[in-house]
Amino acid sequence: MTEYFNWIKAAHIISMVCWFAAIFYLPRLFVYHAMSEDNISQQRFSIMERKLYRGIMTPAMIATWLFGLWMVILGWEVYKTQMWLHIKLTLVVILTAYHFACGYYRQQLMSNPQYKSHVFWRWFNEIPVFILIAVVILVVVKPF
Template identity: 75%
Template sequence: MIDYLNWIKAAHIIAVVCWFAAIFYLPRLFVYHAMSEDLVSQERFIVMERKLYRGIMTPSMIATWILGLWMVGLGWEVYKTQGWLHVKIVLVILLSAYHGACGFYRKKLVRNPQYKTHVFWRWFNEVPVFALIFIVILAVVKPF
């Protein structure tokens, strides 16, 4: 059973890495999209953002959730009393809300590339960094 769990954990880590890569890159594309002034560039960013969001970011989030919940389910008797996991799940829920906000903003940018300034997008891009730091610390250190 342990070997089986390790394969699930490895797949979960791969999904998390892919999700975070996309979460870090999509708002960076928003920066460039907001700064673009010609129609060709704007159309290029629309395609890149859509493919990243639908083709990588969302499937990675779904895989992260499925694999994470699978691991929790396999070890529920141990995990149910560990506070670090509950905090981690709350952070992943918040990160999922950020993911949804990215989808919302992506659609807004299609209609209006100057919906928000590039400065807003630069700050927006920093939000998941804090989630990553805390989630990794919780998963590795298990402080409580």
Template identity: 80%
Template sequence: MVEYFNWIKAWHVISMVCWYAGIFYLPRLFVYHAMSDDSISQERFAIMERKLYRGIMTPAMVATWTFGLWMVFLGWDIYKTQLWLHIKLTLVICLTLYHLSCGHYRKQLLTNPHYKTHTFWRWFNELPVFILIAVVILVIVKPF
């Protein structure tokens, strides 16, 4: 493969870690936002959520997809028959849908901070953990 493939992979992992940092933290902010009762706190959480979503999570998601698809493109002759990669891509699509739902929920919290309970957000926060575990196992172990 191309000599710079490992550089692309390194940037893919870096961007994925940044994306996941936001994926784990934003719903935690939703917990605190839903628990807040005063407008000053609600405004503060709204600003934090917006900056995290727009400034870190979304660029990191785009970078993760860009570097990941670049690697797939470079190694398509090898990857096209690898079932683990197809499953991984499906899970990354699920994570992208989760990301987009976070954006939707963020907007809902602006108009109604008690849109969902803090208990809901605590459970919602756990969903991406399962995707992370599955993706890491697929990439490292390649069970298929």
């Protein structure tokens, strides 16, 4: 590994925190959007969702992937046999699918704010929490 590995790891963690912050907040905006009844509020939520998704969430996801893959490439000889990393990467792929589902749902909410109920969005918002818990345990404890 290189002398810059810890800098890459720091950048990976920073981008991951930004990604998760956005991925926790966007479905919360969906809750409020689904509960809004006036056109002005619905437009406001659409703008907020677009800016969060395009301006923070997607760039943070891309940075997380780039720095993470950079670390994996640098340490491949060590990482290739570590099952915790393979499970973590699977969870990151699932989180990425969740990310794109958020983008799809954002589009649906723009045209139909009652597309799903606020109760659905509250439950939908919990999915990344479980992924975060699992990823942190895998990375810190390395149980496999």
